[in-house]
Amino acid sequence: MRNYLNNIDRRLSRIIRTIAGEADRRGLPAYIVGGIVRDIILGRENLDLDIVVEGDAVALAKKVAQAQGAVVRVYPEFGTATVQWPSGVRVDFASTRRESYPYPGALPRVAPSAGTLRDDLFRRDFTINAMAVCINRGDFGRLVDEFGGLPDLRGGTIRVLHDRSFVDDPTRILRAARFEQRLHFRIEAATLRLLKKALRTKAVDNVKPPRYFAEFRKMLSEDNPAGQLGRLEDLGALGLMDPAWALDIRLLEQVCKRWQRLPVKLALEYRRSRWLIFFMASAEAIGGRQLPRILGKFPLKKEEKESILQVPGTRPLLRQLAVPGLSRSEVYRILKPLTAGMAVYLRLRADHVGVAERVDRYLTRDAGLRPDIDGEDLKRMGVKPGKEIGAILSGILYQKIDGELKGRRSQLAAAGAMVPGREGKTDGPHQTGQ
Ligand code: CTP
Numbered sequence: 291m292r293n294y295l296n297n298i299d300r301r302l303s304r305i306i307r308t309i310a311g312e313a314d315r316r317g318l319p320a321y322i323v324g325g326i327v328r329d330i331i332l333g334r335e336n337l338d339l340d341i342v343v344e345g346d347a348v349a350l351a352k353k354v355a356q357a358q359g360a361v362v363r364v365y366p367e368f369g370t371a372t373v374q375w376p377s378g379v380r381v382d383f384a385s386t387r388r389e390s391y392p393y394p395g396a397l398p399r400v401a402p403s404a405g406t407l408r409d410d411l412f413r414r415d416f417t418i419n420a421m422a423v424c425i426n427r428g429d430f431g432r433l434v435d436e437f438g439g440l441p442d443l444r445g446g447t448i449r450v451l452h453d454r455s456f457v458d459d460p461t462r463i464l465r466a467a468r469f470e471q472r473l474h475f476r477i478e479a480a481t482l483r484l485l486k487k488a489l490r491t492k493a494v495d496n497v498k499p500p501r502y503f504a505e506f507r508k509m510l511s512e513d514n515p516a517g518q519l520g521r522l523e524d525l526g527a528l529g530l531m532d533p534a535w536a537l538d539i540r541l542l543e544q545v546c547k548r549w550q551r552l553p554v555k556l557a558l559e560y561r562r563s564r565w566l567i568f569f570m571a572s573a574e575a576i577g578g579r580q581l582p583r584i585l586g587k588f589p590l591k592k593e594e595k596e597s598i599l600q601v602p603g604t605r606p607l608l609r610q611l612a613v614p615g616l617s618r619s620e621v622y623r624i625l626k627p628l629t630a631g632m633a634v635y636l637r638l639r640a641d642h643v644g645v646a647e648r649v650d651r652y653l654t655r656d657a658g659l660r661p662d663i664d665g666e667d668l669k670r671m672g673v674k675p676g677k678e679i680g681a682i683l684s685g686i687l688y689q690k691i692d693g694e695l696k697g698r699r700s701q702l703a704a705a706g707a708m709v710p711g712r713e714g715k716t717d718g719p720h721q722t723g724q
Pocket of ligand 1: 338413415419
């Protein structure tokens with residue numbers, strides 16, 4: 291018998307053995323299941339471990355966490371628990387379960403402890419995600435492949451386990467495209483027919499938009515978002531996000547390519563917004579009138595929404611940024627009202643090197659500059675609290691950005707000259723610094 295857990299990541303291996311020891315002590319059949327099994331066989335890194343046990347998963351999780359000093363979170367409504375290790379390994383514990391869908395597209399109703407391992411595997415999306423590996427003593431590392439996952443993995447095939455799969459859970463339509471593109475697999479012919487048939491049923495309308503969004507966001511987080519969304523378009527499935535969803539694939543491809551060539555410092559700083567930038571690129575074809583309604587359906591943070599809503603201004607902004615002879619402070623004034631995400635987006639949409647450089651300079655340097663004097667300094671000069679303070683400080687900042695006012699001393703003098711009635715006066719006791 292081949293041991294599928296022979297050559298796995300050491301962090302995983304140690305944790306699996308601990309869980310296995312505890313399961314054995316309790317006499318519980320325990321398995322690793324789902325995507326991690328697929329990735330172990332493919333040799334792809336994955337530190338999200340799913341464990342199912344034929345028995346009480348929550349009690350096992352608590353015991354393992356306690357013995358290891360790891361953090362456990364219990365979800366009583368689902369009968370599941372998650373244990374997080376400081377090394378980055380995360381383990382989800384669940385009892386083998388059978389699911390039923392109250393109506394097509396609804397979240398499954400879970401009957402904990404009511405199923406066998408086979409039931410648990412049968413409720414899953416694709417054969418390649420429906421394998422398990424036993425971790426009990428005597429059986430450690432044995433593959434359980436009831437539905438032909440291994441040959442499909444070797445043959446590069448995405449295949450559902452039964453005809454109702456996409457109707458039960460239409461988010462699997464996006465998942466099929468995602469795994470196909472990620473792994474360079476092919477959706478098998480009968481599965482493709484079922485997928486297309488499901489798209490014509492009412493089941494797709496029963497799914498809550500945030501569930502589609504979660505899968506869409508995962509697609510945008512993959513290595514090749516343009517390939518991902520291009521495939522969704524081929525399948526006629528972009529409309530799952532919204533009937534008005536449109537895509538300019540060339541534009542998305544270009545933004546993806548330019549992201550790869552982004553200066554390392556920027557790519558690192560904005561890596562958490564990577565998916566958002568690609569969302570913006572895919573939203574550019576939609577048009578400003580539809581966007582607010584569409585975004586209202588999805589769980590987006592305020593700043594993410596703001597960034598996307600600024601996208602329809604892309605072309606006029608790029609034209610403004612291309613005007614010859616712009617000073618750095620003029621570039622600053624164009625970009626400052628925008629979100630950082632939108633500034634990065636403009637950088638990636640810029641066809642002219644000069645425009646890209648202007649945005650780079652803003653992002654890496656000018657956006658973070660502040661005047662070396664503050665409101666208190668101005669109050670001491672007799673400026674009343676209010677708008678004027680802001681206006682003077684901005685004026686000083688613009689000159690600093692343009693390299694004209696380097697230190698505090700020159701900024702105080704310049705501010706003094708801007709205060710009505712103080713022109714020409716020098717500052718005495720408060721003037722400190724260079
Ligand atoms: N699953 C499913 N149907 C879904 C979502 C998930 O059957 N709509 C099952 C699959 O067996 C999947 C497992 O739950 O392997 C875990 O789901 P998830 O973490 O979303 O996917 P992974 O396969 O782990 O994919 P990734 O590598 O992208 O995390």
